[in-house]
Amino acid sequence: MDATPAVRLDGVSKQFADSYAVHHLDLDIEAGHFFSLLGPSGCGKTTSLRMIGGFSDPTEGSVLLAGEDVTALPPNRRNVNTVFQSYALFDHLSVTDNVAFGLKRKGVAKAEIRRRVGEMLELVQLDGLADRKPRTLSGGQRQRVALARALVNRPAVLLLDEPLAALDLKLRRQMQVELKQIQREVGITFVFVTHDQDEALTMSDRIAVMNEGRIEQCGTPEDVYEHPASRFVASFMGTSNLMTGTYRAGEVALDQGPALPVGPRTGIAEGAAVSVSLRPEKIWLSDFEPGMATLSGVIRETVYSGPTTTYLLELAPGVTLSVLEQNTARARMEDRWSGGETVEFGWRPEHCLVLA
């Protein structure tokens, strides 16, 4: 593996009038990775992508592609291509001519262009629509044209700006799988901007979670989900029971409620005010195993949603936990807990995370 990162952002900032869209970003993206920039709208993820692509100039810092400083280069002189959120297809050109656009600009021989465009259309399964105009295609097809148009140039890095946002849920799921397959096949580094944490989790090799122009955490999907580095990451990735309390050795005394045994954690002083995060699916309602901490609470609400059931469990007045249970656990409807019952629940202390 190449030791030089495919993309390096070195202290990059983007300042608009009086606020930072991106604040002193340091980021390395390894070659061949599917890398996601994840965050809510306005967190600076698209601005970061545009600075890599050359559509936006950083006010500070530098952008390096394969070790080369490209901060001052315009988009047409960077070895990256972009799949835009609006797809930005050329409506007056056929699908073939859209895909051939980049190769023509580079002066690639005609026969070579025809061969590569043909291959690429096959890869994205558009070979039957080569002569159509983009206006006559469906959203999913347009999305594939945009992808083919960028990939055919064999860029070192492909930038994708929420390319699936405009598709309906089913098509989006399908494209997620396809996009990941295509990325593996072509081996190009993908930098993928999204606000959808599911999408980021299922597709990425690494995820950078962004908030207010900064990176909150960067790691593998598992890292980011299982070991969120901050309260923001814990709440943004999936659902989480977030509570506040005071840290003592091995447990956190909730501000309004009992003390929860927690996993080992260094770097936090005794008596510090902290947040704890306990994911709904990490809480058990039966069949406890040795080493689990247990407490009891009152079922306040039962929400059945097919494969799973969510219970709202009142731990103490004003402290409610959400608990997610696979419906394999209970065979029949009548076996499920109902409102008002007092039940025992348990969790592994290492799943109860202390966040500074």
Next chain:
Amino acid sequence: MTLLRLPSATAPARPAARSRSRRGRADRKPRVLIAVTAMFFALLYLPIAVVALFSFNSKKSLTVFGGFSLRWYRAFVHDDVMIASLGTSLRISLVAMAGSVVLGVALALGLVRCRTRLGSLAGLIMLVPLITPEIVTGVASMLLFKGLGVALSTGTVMLAEITFSISYVTVILRSRVAALNPEVEEAAMDLGATRWQAVRLVTLPALLPAVLASAVLIFALVFDDFVLAYFTTGVDPQPLPVRIYSAIRFGVQPTINAVGTLMLAGSVALIALALFIPRLFGRRGGLDILSGE
């Protein structure tokens, strides 16, 4: 008056039928409105129809139709001065069209992309020629050329017409430029195009229907423009409208009828073309020259 009394004439027919007939009348379009509309079109087009009819007159009379003939068309074709004027008018229209379209499109791109205070001021000033009385523009242009010591000629008409027409092109193009997706131009640059190539290969083709429609409109406007041409033309072959005006001062020749009919046919054809162009590009309901949409 007869026309206006017509609707009530059928009303008091039979008491039993009254309610039904009243309902029926409410559903029908009121005849008064139909009459007014017919009158409007008659007043608008009858004079033109008379000109067209008498252009085919076999007699010299302007009041008595003596029978169908192409005599006055033949006379026009053999009138060297008129033909020279027609050539001049066509040249002026083509040059004004090309010049004002190039400058107007550039101005539209500039005004939309340049989001400074000076830019929006320029956008307002640009509209002034549209509301300035043309005679003011004509006199001002003439005085400018005189002041600069430029002899009036076909060239000065062209310059004046270009200046006058830029605003029309820009007004039509501006909303289309604003409706363009900026990501499309970025995509072209992303794929290796320079800024200029992106405009040439992607932006201009996207604007083409509106550009063509505005070109046709400018051609039609300039071709029969009298006021500006009158003040800025020299003594060399005068533009056709000016030539016609001069001819009329010495008594109306039926040839004028033939020229007028030809100009009318040409203008109608052009406007039809302008309405048809957007449809050629697959746009629905494309009244480009009117709305710029």
